[in-house]
Amino acid sequence: MDFGSINIVVLMVASTPILLAALGEMVTEKSGVLNLGVEGMMITGAVCGFIAAVETGSPTLGFLAAALGGATLSMLFGLLTQVFLATQVPAGLALTLVGTGLASLLGQNYQGRTPPRVPDLDIPVLEAIPVLGPILFRHDAIVYLSLLSVIAVWAFLKFTRAGLILRAVGENHAAAHALGYKVKAVRLAAIGFGGAMAGLGGAYISLVRVPQWTDGITAGIGWIALAIVVFASWRAGRVLIGAYLFGGITVLQLNLQAAGARVPVELLSMSPFLATILVLVVISARRHGATNAPAMLGRVFHAS
DSSP, X not given: OOGGGOOHHHHHHHHHHHHHHHHHHHHHHHTTOOOOOHHHHHHHHXXXXXXXXXXXXXXXXXXXXXXXXXXXXXXXXXXXXXXSOOOXXXXXXXXXXXXXXXXXXXXXXXXXOOOOOOOEEEOTTGGGSTTHHHHHSEEEHHHHHHHHHHHHHHHHHHHOHHHHHHHHHHHOHHHHHHTTOOHHHHHHHHHHHHHHHHHHHHHHIIIIISOSOOTTTTTTHHHHHHHHHHHTTTOHHHHHHHHHHHHHHHHHHHHHHHTTOSSOHHHHHHHHHHHHHHHHHHHHHSTTTTTTSOTTTTOOOOOO
């Protein structure tokens, strides 16, 4: 069995869509909104990005279309929960169903087609470093973007006034409203950002990781991203660790299948989700497992 092929380069490619979607969901939840429609936004981004890239021949336009598609679908969730004050959990689940159905409809004429190749963006000088250069500095731009996003989200939430307001809205929306902050506007912006990041993650699957279009191409990665936010205790650095941990499990099960391991394929395919359930059970069993969650997470805001 060749475990040497389970290398860091493959791990980074597998982890990037999880990282992008989980970062977007973390920002959304920091504002006090629980959006369970990550899977729907991801697959919408996947199909929008694939169609745009195929029709224009430009992967860049594909990723832009994916971000726009994910953000647009997220606004449907925002309309339901922030304007019509619908309960967030069923609205998020409905969003997943809508996104899955919409992607299947839009992508039916693109089955089996190949998108334009996303070029690698080698970093001059650094890519020539022995051993580390080929591993860390010879990736496409989205891999670098995902890593920079971790730093940007961390700095935004910790050091900026806008980040402080977003966290205040998530911790006590009534107090934030009393201070004059636009709670719904802040939450809609966070929802839109989460949708755009999920869309980018989905497009990375259809344009880079697979790359082709098939129904259900995201294969539950959106649900894993949701679990990683809890695993990471709503902290950007831990989201990075969680995304690469689950990305590694995904790569490992694919390599075991390719190596002909005497384990049922169905069981290997389930392994990332079994690991997700196990991690959530362990976190829930801890005494202070979810104390870092935003206090207003999932609660509807009524302006008085």
